[in-house]
Amino acid sequence: MKEHFASIFVGAVAVLLAALAPGLAQGGVSRQVTPNGHVYWMFPIEEAARTAVAIDWSGGLTMLPEGRETAARVGVNLMLNGGAGGKTPDEIVADFQDLDAGSRLTVQPDHIRGFIVAPNQHLNTAANIANQVIATPNLDARWFARERKSLADQGLARATNLFGIGWSVAHDTMFGDHPYRRFWALRPVEAIENLSLDDIVQWHAAAFTTEGMTITAAGSAPVAAIGEAIDRALVGLPASATAALHEFPAASIPAKTIVFHHPEASHSLILAFGALPSGLTGSDLPLNLAVGVLGYGQQSRLFRSVRTGLRAAYGYRADYVDFTRGQRVLTMGGQVETALLQESFDTTRDTYETFRTDGISFVEFPIARRFYRQRIEDSLGKPADAAYLLMESRLNGHPEDDLPTLHNRIGALDRGAVNTFIAQSFPPFDAMLKIVVTPDPDAIAGDCVITSFDGLRSCF
Numbered sequence: 001m002k003e004h005f006a007s008i009f010v011g012a013v014a015v016l017l018a019a020l021a022p023g024l025a026q027g028g029v030s031r032q033v034t035p036n037g038h039v040y041w042m043f044p045i046e047e048a049a050r051t052a053v054a055i056d057w058s059g060g061l062t063m064l065p066e067g068r069e070t071a072a073r074v075g076v077n078l079m080l081n082g083g084a085g086g087k088t089p090d091e092i093v094a095d096f097q098d099l100d101a102g103s104r105l106t107v108q109p110d111h112i113r114g115f116i117v118a119p120n121q122h123l124n125t126a127a128n129i130a131n132q133v134i135a136t137p138n139l140d141a142r143w144f145a146r147e148r149k150s151l152a153d154q155g156l157a158r159a160t161n162l163f164g165i166g167w168s169v170a171h172d173t174m175f176g177d178h179p180y181r182r183f184w185a186l187r188p189v190e191a192i193e194n195l196s197l198d199d200i201v202q203w204h205a206a207a208f209t210t211e212g213m214t215i216t217a218a219g220s221a222p223v224a225a226i227g228e229a230i231d232r233a234l235v236g237l238p239a240s241a242t243a244a245l246h247e248f249p250a251a252s253i254p255a256k257t258i259v260f261h262h263p264e265a266s267h268s269l270i271l272a273f274g275a276l277p278s279g280l281t282g283s284d285l286p287l288n289l290a291v292g293v294l295g296y297g298q299q300s301r302l303f304r305s306v307r308t309g310l311r312a313a314y315g316y317r318a319d320y321v322d323f324t325r326g327q328r329v330l331t332m333g334g335q336v337e338t339a340l341l342q343e344s345f346d347t348t349r350d351t352y353e354t355f356r357t358d359g360i361s362f363v364e365f366p367i368a369r370r371f372y373r374q375r376i377e378d379s380l381g382k383p384a385d386a387a388y389l390l391m392e393s394r395l396n397g398h399p400e401d402d403l404p405t406l407h408n409r410i411g412a413l414d415r416g417a418v419n420t421f422i423a424q425s426f427p428p429f430d431a432m433l434k435i436v437v438t439p440d441p442d443a444i445a446g447d448c449v450i451t452s453f454d455g456l457r458s459c460f
Helices: 002-024 071-081 089-098 120-135 141-160 162-175 179-185 197-207 223-233 284-295 301-309 338-358 364-379 383-395 400-411 415-425 453-459
Strands: 030-033 039-044 050-058 102-108 111-119 213-219 257-261 268-276 317-324 327-336 433-438 448-450
Touching: 030 223, 039 223, 039 383, 050 120, 050 223, 050 383, 071 102, 071 120, 071 141, 071 197, 089 120, 102 120, 111 120, 111 383, 120 223, 141 162, 141 197, 162 179, 162 257, 162 268, 162 327, 162 433, 162 453, 179 317, 213 223, 213 383, 268 338, 284 301, 284 317, 284 327, 284 338, 284 364, 284 415, 301 317, 301 327, 301 338, 327 338, 338 415, 338 433, 364 383, 364 400, 448 453
Parallel strands: 039 213, 257 433, 257 448
Antiparallel strands: 030 039, 050 111, 050 213, 102 111, 268 327, 268 433, 317 327
16 A cells, blocks of 8 residues: 555646646647547657657546446456467567567546557557557456456455555545445455456447547657557547446545554554545646645655654655546545654644645745756656646646646746645645554544444444
């Protein structure tokens, strides 16, 4: 779960960069059309020797029947690890390595994202390999059983470690019987174990079509070559989906402090969750500046107060996670010494509330702004990063004619306006969901103490 917790910050930084990336475009973002009629958005990086293409399919798990949501996660893992086009997994990996190329495929509740990056002269060949993975994966029973067991084992392991328990309690609390709980928490594990290969086959047929795509590219390859590569990557996909997308309600974030008694734990864990404006609101820049100052790095407010000040924590941070594109949730916390659990909790509350009401200081503001600006400039020289960032910008609905002005708007950010955003958009600590996992339930005051996931019912 440490990897899961850390990945949330990566996502948060990526969304910040996505909001800003087009403003630094070396040649501007342009709308292009492939020979087969697929629209894509191009970001030129003239000095790069490589080009990246990203494709986003809307849908994710929302075309799956209830109870089968984890088929999307098993399915992606099977596509990546089971080989494709009649080739073994090792052969697919070797083919990409021979080209000095890379690829990735991920799934979220409401979308699937894939990308390839390769030297310009090998872009078409890399696209052919990617097409095998997307269009003709080896959906083999033996590999399916292996990937199903691997994901089920992940779900079981989460019940035995601090972060796994903390996030599982959070998912159970916020989602309840919501279908997304099975996807995020990998629980109940029977939802994975009861999957059949036919579930994966049906999901794959519904998920990968040329309908509902968003495509971006970044690098130095000619537009014509990029268009040809995109068409090659999509060969053989049906033109429309056969499964209807389901609409799911948003998660609920109750104002509770829930203590999970875990006697075997050597330390304690504090996690807090609260609603934030989504990426669709156009608030990525002030949000990411705020989250960075609050909880990213050793100079952040939370790290200095809980880790450096109290010497109570092993690491402490703030991030956010997008449960869907329309629901963004603030997260903060970390592992702490049990003897300092209540003091760490109180310090977290006080540090956060001071930040929420007073905002970013006169000294912090230019440093935070310069840090993010440098991160943007670095990422825009990397085709894979830039293609991803441009994708986020397009999906979040940033107007195309606003893109050239974004770089100047970074430098013109006003501290007062950002602090007003923080005060208006960050939820009060008392309105947040707090999860504490500890070997000593008497070490902290909470609304309820539970000893199992089923015990959550007693908290409401």
